[in-house]
Amino acid sequence: MGKKKANIASDEESGEMDMSPMIDMVFLLLIFFVVNATAITVKKDKNIQMPTATSSGEVKSANGCIVVNVYGEGEGKRPDGMSNDVRWASDVSAPLNSPEELKEYIKNLAERFKDKQDFETRLYLRGDQKALFKGSREVIRVAAECGVTKVVFAVLPAKNSAPASRED
Template sequence: MGKKALKAADDTEASVDMSPMIDCCFLLLIFFVVNATAITVKKDKNVKMPTAVASDELKKANGLIVVNVFNPDKMKDSSYPAGTIWASDERKGFSNEAELEEYLKTRKEELEKKKNEKGQEFEEVRLYIRGDATAPYKYTNKVITAAGKNGITNIVFGALPTK
């Protein structure tokens, strides 16, 4: 055989099989979706939320302190002492305003520390009040006053959309 015939026989086309790379990409995607931590608002089923025409769903839970306000006369769960305000994330009740103020102060400091360390995406600490529709305002007022004493000025009131 001549040189030209040998050269033509050596020219083979190289190709890369992309299917293993695609499989690897899908596996990584599934891994990150499964391991992503979703921040959700803890909801107490005993709070019967009021309805409002202009209510909207809470989109971001970053930087949120959730407090439940109950109607002490209509408590169904005996584990809740009458007339108390409860922190949703710790299921902790407050028997007086000083305890509530200390809790809000501690949670605010924790959230601001996490924001500075981890660079979480929220502008300021917000208080989310989930008040029972029949709860007297005096309990909600205690929460608002305690928040104001701790410099929490962004307060969100929970309500369900009117059907």
């Protein structure tokens, strides 16, 4: 009789599984999710010298934040090139020259965020230390007219506190 081939692995073959394709697939999935994740951040204007607070809370999410920067008045030409009569700017430092422009900016973002049910629309107010409160009060009044009633005052933490802003 001839030799029969047995279904037994030869001594040269090992019973280990090659993990290289599995590791490659895990890294590809990781890269896919990192690239597709949307990080929502609040853009900050470095020209604003924010006030400090000893008691503050941290904003958990930037979802639904309408950012308005309030600048100090009467300081001549600012480093960003805007004149001192411009009191507000959007989150990307686009000047808002009048209460009408401010209202249009807040109204457009509030309407866009209204369709989103998973977060609440908030006014994120970033005021300069030298800014008068009347600029902030005008922003809060306009936001209330547009239906935005929650206000977050952005502050820097005092030396012994950790959070970066307070929600009121």
